[in-house]
Amino acid sequence: MNAPSLTPPRFARSPRTSHHVEKWSWILMRVSGAILIVLIFTHLFVNLMTGDGINAIDFAFVAGKWAQPLWQWWDAAMLWLGMFHGTNGMRVLVNDYARTETSRRVLKALLALAFIVTVVLGTLVIFTFDPCPIGANPDLLPSFCESVS
Amino acid sequence: MTATSDTAPSSDAPPLRVRLKIQRVNPEGTPEHAPGEEYWDEFTVDMHATDRVLDALHKVKWEHDGSLAFRRSCAHGVCGSDAMRINGKNRLACKVLLKDLNLAQPVTVEPIKGLPVEKDLIVDMEPFFASYREIMPFLMPAGETPERERLQTPEERARYEDTTKCILCAACTSSCPVFWTDGQFFGPQAIIGAHRFIFDSRDSGEWDRLEILNDRAGVWKCRTVFNCTDACPRGIQVTEAISEVKKALTTGNV
Ligand code: SF4
Ligand code: FES
Numbered sequence: 001m002n003a004p005s006l007t008p009p010r011f012a013r014s015p016r017t018s019h020h021v022e023k024w025s026w027i028l029m030r031v032s033g034a035i036l037i038v039l040i041f042t043h044l045f046v047n048l049m050t051g052d053g054i055n056a057i058d059f060a061f062v063a064g065k066w067a068q069p070l071w072q073w074w075d076a077a078m079l080w081l082g083m084f085h086g087t088n089g090m091r092v093l094v095n096d097y098a099r100t101e102t103s104r105r106v107l108k109a110l111l112a113l114a115f116i117v118t119v120v121l122g123t124l125v126i127f128t129f130d131p132c133p134i135g136a137n138p139d140l141l142p143s144f145c146e147s148v149s
Numbered sequence: 150m151t152a153t154s155d156t157a158p159s160s161d162a163p164p165l166r167v168r169l170k171i172q173r174v175n176p177e178g179t180p181e182h183a184p185g186e187e188y189w190d191e192f193t194v195d196m197h198a199t200d201r202v203l204d205a206l207h208k209v210k211w212e213h214d215g216s217l218a219f220r221r222s223c224a225h226g227v228c229g230s231d232a233m234r235i236n237g238k239n240r241l242a243c244k245v246l247l248k249d250l251n252l253a254q255p256v257t258v259e260p261i262k263g264l265p266v267e268k269d270l271i272v273d274m275e276p277f278f279a280s281y282r283e284i285m286p287f288l289m290p291a292g293e294t295p296e297r298e299r300l301q302t303p304e305e306r307a308r309y310e311d312t313t314k315c316i317l318c319a320a321c322t323s324s325c326p327v328f329w330t331d332g333q334f335f336g337p338q339a340i341i342g343a344h345r346f347i348f349d350s351r352d353s354g355e356w357d358r359l360e361i362l363n364d365r366a367g368v369w370k371c372r373t374v375f376n377c378t379d380a381c382p383r384g385i386q387v388t389e390a391i392s393e394v395k396k397a398l399t400t401g402n403v
Contacts, residue, residue: 022369023398095365096330 025088032081039078063131064142072126079122087115165196165247167205168255171217173269179216187266190214191255196247202235202256203242206270219270226382229318233270234259239320239380261323263332276332277319280339284361288346289354305350312345312390314383321377321387327370334370335362337377337387344390347403355403359394368395 047061048054065071090111098104132145169192178184194208203221210217221231224243231242236250236257250256264272290299315338322328322336343362347355362368368391377387397403 020363022365022367023363026369026395027399096327096370 025092029085029088032085036078036081036085039074039081043074043078059140060142063129064144066126066129067131067142067144076123076126079126080119083115083119083122087111163198165198165200165252166193167196167247167252168193169205169209170255170257171206171209171269172257172259173217174266175216176268190217198246198248200247201243202240202245202247202250202258203231205247205256206242206258217270218268227316229316229382232261232318232320232323232382234261239324239376241318241320241382244382261319263323263325263329264319272323274319277322277336277338278317280322280335281317281342283335284339284343284346284358285354286342286346288349288352289357290351291353299351301350308350309345309348311385312341312348314385315341315345316383317342318382320380320382321385324376324380326374326376327372333366335366337371337391340368340371340391340394341385341387344394347394347397355397359398359403362394363398368398371395 047057066075091108094104094107094111098107131142133141138145171190171192172187173182173190174185174187175182176184178186182188192209192213194205194213196205196208203224206217206219206221210219219231219233219242221243222228223230226241226244229241232239233242234240234257235242235245239261242258247256258270260266260270260272264274264276266272317338319338321341322338325334325337327334328336340362343358346352347358371388371391373388373392375388377391378385378389381387
């Protein structure tokens with residue numbers, strides 16, 4: 001009897017990745033998710049439930065918060081972790097659903113662009129925010145601006 | 150249904166009228182359908198309450214339409230060749246009793262999803278088996294070959310007991326939405342197959358297999374949808390086993 005002839009495999013998997021990218025993506029997704037729950041619900045509680053609640057939110061309220069390093073870093077952490085969590089989730093979806101290599105690349109490039117623009121602009125705003133812009137209506141500014149000007 | 154006779158032998162289960170709606174495709178085409186065209190075919194068969202979906206398919210094939218193609222071998226839930234989508238759920242046709250289905254409506258039967266259909270309910274299982282081969286489903290022992298069998302305590306054996314029950318039917322893998330979408334995922338069965346050796350104390354190839362499953366086509370693609378656990382005809386806790394593999398990878402301990 002002849003040996004059976006072998007046909008080359010019809011279903012090629014894409015080559016292996018190194019550096020354990022997917023493992024770290026999975027772990028950081030869970031870590032950032034758990035931290036975000038605390039950050040977001042505290043953020044919502046402080047902004048909406050304490051003091052005058054939603055009626056207190058205006059320019060002066062935000063400016064007052066961002067004058068304190070705690071809330072600057074709090075919001076920065078929310079921004080970074082939220083953007084990581086969301087972008088990584090979208091990356092996973094693109095990997096699942098993009099049909100061609102080109103569409104995969106294009107979608108991921110757009111995703112990276114959106115991530116970078118949002119994180120850079122957001123971080124800049126949080127840390128370079130001027131709570132007392134010169135020439136603004138003093139009624140709209142936080143109370144501590146009087147002593148500054 | 151009204152009973153008409155008190156003297157009917159008790160072994161005679163009451164007859165059931167079953168409508169089967171079967172998804173079909175014929176690669177060579179039929180007079181009504183082009184080659185490769187998907188279409189639905191309906192059959193009405195009289196069965197007994199003790200019969201299974203597989204018996205109804207047999208009746209169709211043997212008495213109505215001999216061209217109907219499906220796989221089966223043991224007919225008793227052992228060989229794993231007749232996984233199909235029955236009323237939208239992956240089941241073995243030989244394990245689903247007709248009386249457990251809602252017979253007011255036709256019973257829909259489709260091939261399992263995510264694998265190329267060859268004819269009617271027969272799919273090409275090669276991608277599924279290819280994944281299984283990749284995780285090296287054979288014992289890789291270390292050290293000298295002992296003269297007697299390799300011993301194991303009952304506790305060591307219990308760690309992978311559940312995953313030894315797999316019969317490679319593909320019900321789990323073909324119920325997984327991640328497997329449907331991208332065709333790269335190893336699928337739950339390959340992870341089950343690896344789990345069976347990773348947690349076997351006699352095997353020493355666990356990190357070879359874990360590294361394969363650490364790949365982007367591996368366990369991290371699992372989103373714990375639980376379709377696989379629901380589909381498994383052997384009752385294997387598939388999602389739990391996958392999570393044990395993830396845990397071994399994140400903690401570094403097997
Ligand atoms: S794990 Fe269960 S559903 Fe999956 S192939 Fe094995 S027996 Fe079939
Ligand atoms: S025919 Fe063997 S498992 Fe159903």
